[in-house]
Amino acid sequence: FATALFFCSLRLRSLCRLQRIQAHMMSTQVEAEVLLEKVGRAGVITINRPKVLNALNLPMIRQIYPQLKKWENDKETEIVIIKGAGGKAFCAGGDIRAVTEAGKAGDPLAEDFFREEYILNNAIGACKKPYIALIDGITMGGGVGLSVHGRFRVASEKTLFAMPETAIGLFPDVGGGYFLPRLRGKLGLFLALTGFRLKGRDVQRAGVATHFVESKKVTQNNLDSSNIHSKNRPSRKKPNILKYNQVFLLFSASSVEGIVQNLKADGSEFANKQAETLARMSPTSLKITFKQLQAGAALSLPDVLVMEYRLSQACMRGCDFYEGVRAVLVDKDQSPKWNPSTLEELSDQTVEQCFSSLGEKDLTF
Template sequence: MSEEQEILFEVKHGVGFITLNRPKALNALTLGMIREMSLQLSAWQEDSSVKAVAIRGAGDRAFCAGGDVRAVWEAGRRGDPLTADFFREEYRLNRMIHVLAKPYVALIDGITMGGGVGLSVHGSHRVAGDRTMVAMPEVGIGLFPDVGGTYFLPRLPGRLGLFLALTGWRLNPADALYCGVATDYVPSDRRGDLLAAFAELDWSSAQPDTLVDGLIERFKTDPGTSELADHQQLIDHCFSARSVESILAALDDSGDDWAAKVAAIIRKQSPTSLKVTFAQLEKGGELDFDQAMIQEYRMSQAFMAGKDFYEGIRALLVDKDHQPKWEPGRLSEVPAGLVEDHFRPLGERDLTFP
């Protein structure tokens, strides 16, 4: 498979196949890939001969490890407009997937983080495999769980959405299915058979959604017990607190070893990101999809104008010392006004949908 093209498209047997083709970069999403996929998805939406869409990542390691945040980091340091263009066009693609009137099958077998979640979770079918690892780790790089996290995270069972948002917790196949981030589980060694079986579908025999449901039913199995299911009651109790500080206090007071592990993870994240993300999900439960994406664009531009994103990427991806120096460095030092600034309208710069 050629690595010269970052994203590949093919139509076979009434299915539009998309392959994210940057395996050495864990299929991280570039602005060029976003633009090509947006154009192709729009064309397939209008093409009556295309009955469904299937998307996968090249190689065995990742579906998509996220957006190319290193490129955004470099652009921000230069004052390049990529810091606006990337988020605007990515969020429009997320919405295109959300409103697509055809089955959209994302094979999330491998690392699926951040932007990769945005390319999958809004589609009708999200098929996990043995290698699936799903996470929204943005608070650890001084950002926030975007690509529609405002919308889908508050709608997960109980307080799981806030738990995932504040911890960047990594979901295995069973956890992804339990949370609803994945809709089905197909063992990795059967993924090729699943894709090949699309050729057997008679699109004139039933509605496309019904046919795709039946196809996946033939290959899916039980991924086993979810660890998060065992901790759901504890998560619901602790993450129902009314502030990040109160959540940490509840975790500490529980006397539970697993809760102590969770609290330690939260304490490593950007304090500003934690506070903004808490407010984001509180607001998100009341927003429709378009409102959520408009809010996220406002948030993205506030973070691009701040400090923690640049420090988080420096610590994780550039210098790789894993010792970010957040500003402010404590939750108690994050002003309420700073949090609210992330949600202010941008006027003519606000996100719109063409």
């Protein structure tokens, strides 16, 4: 009897454990990473990974793209709204860790992620319907690509915008080569090279956001293209925290080395801080980014994304990206060992090779 009772108890514990596993799997499946819904005549996309600041991965891209195209051609849908869940972030970037592991292993994800992300970025830029991005909270990297090419970008006092890619051996992609050089003066180049963070109203004043609305009012129920356009005209004021004339003078140079020389020669607190920042960045990333923005100023968004796809694959073949992710995101020692370690060691020919055609593997739309 005791033996039978023991085995019965064992089976019961196993059954309970199985039920707990099944319950966890079901709850994971229910918690969709992207929520797609119709609210009146608006198509609403909610990025739903708040625990990882709504980081964008490939399955999410594969959900958003077809739905965006469907709504674009649907007569019952007048506008498309995209927002982030959780209150902290719109989207803090792409799922870089997954891409890093894939790149190391030669997994196709390192190609597929960038390719499909850039195709989505282009679709947003070409969308015929008003596309409204509610960038309420952290908006970086991949989150910029989901927002900045749309017709309306609505910032709030909680918005934190940055393109910090040069710190991880990458470059400001997702169409950064298109929108950054189109900001006034040398502001785009400054943001691209330093990863400087814009906050709140300065996101609009810099021209990244088209409008500013208080965070508590940023809801899908009271925002549509007409009332955004009429009630929240873009500000003509310059950002409080950016010294435009100083940025223009310091970042007006024909090379990254020239910018560094300008910063050191200036000697102001602002200039010294930027010089220190650039000294921490990947020299390869800085030179690629400088050339990317130079070229992108005269290209269409689709052509910029083709160029950036080539650059993304050059970074996957190199070493700085993996070292940058290790230092900043994995070990978090903030001490990357770049190769080459100085701007002077990096030849123009090496930089030029990063922009070379991939032949049949080039990005196409």
